[in-house]
Amino acid sequence: MVCKICYKEKATLPDRNKPWSKRKEICSKCHQDRLKSDLKVIIKDNIKRSVKES
Numbered sequence: 001m002v003c004k005i006c007y008k009e010k011a012t013l014p015d016r017n018k019p020w021s022k023r024k025e026i027c028s029k030c031h032q033d034r035l036k037s038d039l040k041v042i043i044k045d046n047i048k049r050s051v052k053e054s
C-alpha cells in the first residue's frame with residue numbers, strides 16, 4: 001500500500017480522518033506534514049481569539 005497523499009512512500013499509518021478504518025494509508029512523512037499544518041491552524045486560531053479578547 002502506497003501513501004495516498006504523496007504516492008511515493010510506503011503507507012505506515014492509518015488516515016486519522018477515518019478512525020473507524022485501520023487500513024494504513026499515509027506515510028509518516030505526510031502524517032508529520034499534516035500535524036504541522038494543524039499546528040499552524042491552531043496557532044492562528046489562538047491569535048485571533050486573543051486579539052478579540054483584548
Ligand SMILES: [Zn+2]
Pocket residue numbers: 003004005006007008009026027028029030031
Ligand atoms: Zn506520503
